[in-house]
Amino acid sequence: MRKTLLRQQLLSERRLLGLETYRSKSFDAQRFLSAQSFFTTAETLALYSPINNEVNTEYLFALAKSSGKRVVYPRVSGELLAFSEIKTLKDLQKGAFGVAEPAAGEVVDPAELDLMVVPGLAFDRHGHRLGYGRGFYDRYLCGRAGRLITVGLCFELQLCDELPIEAHDQRLDFLVTELRTIPCHNGVTGSL
Template identity: 40%
Template sequence: MLAQQKEQLRKQIIQKREALTPDQIRELSLKVIENLKGLKSFQKAKTVMLYYPHRGEVDLTSLFEEVLKEGKKLLLPKVVGEEIFPIEVEDLSLLSKGKFNIVEPIGGKIYQPQKVDFVAVPGLAFDLTGCRLGFGGGYYDRFLPRVKGTKVGIAYDFQIFDRLPCEKHDVKLNQIVTPTRVITPNNP
């Protein structure tokens, strides 16, 4: 897919996401969370990296408290320069808007990516082979190769495609979770 085609796809998906009502986002997000909680990799994980929703993304924030209550370490991404760092969050009041106006942790312990057991990965489009199309900044492209744990794409059903072109630097996801299904690529 040419850069121009990727950009067009990004715009289409963002428009679809931003057209969702708050009630639709809440309802679909709760279905995604139920499917996510059913994953063995999520259940076994001791360190769970989620994300704060941006521009109509699936909203996992209702899962934050639950992760903490289960005694798991909750990590959220923080952008510093051109990199994402997984930061431990113990107090949900210690969050503020950071780069790109995305809510992220204030302070907190930085975790090594290779020590993260489970990462919920946002994106604009995903395919059945585990490829992901992001916003184009390359932040997750640089972060995910260092993660040894399970990498799970989080999406609405309209964000799933049969095939997206994967580039050499693209890390394939282990699974993709939508409101209606869990996709396990045959070549993650």
């Protein structure tokens, strides 16, 4: 299935989630992620502001802040993402593409990130993701090194057997849904 059709189909399915179902599944996915060792040991955590019924991240933010973690969010800078720390969710304002992003703040060096929670429209068990087609996360993650662990946070309905991939697509280390955690490739540990 072509990427455009797959995007439309999955966006439509996600939008059909009723409010209570959305809230419940979002909370369960966040709870699964927060129980993972890669979350509990992370000192600097990158989250995202959800749009179009993406899994919410507010519980993760509150939990991270209450346990003394540094939390950063992306903002669009030209064709790139830059991550800045926020202290409260009120530090976010509507930015590029209508997504809430840090209003200001010093850009955090990618080498300082321990864990990045990544949104998407679809994911496969090999760690490939289908985003909205702009490539922001792929460009940011290209050439990543060191300790950064990447996690696709999604609903079970967003899982696909296989996604169309291109040379520039970056693989994630784990997927977390409302039901489970999936290690995506050899060499990653830490799932329950």
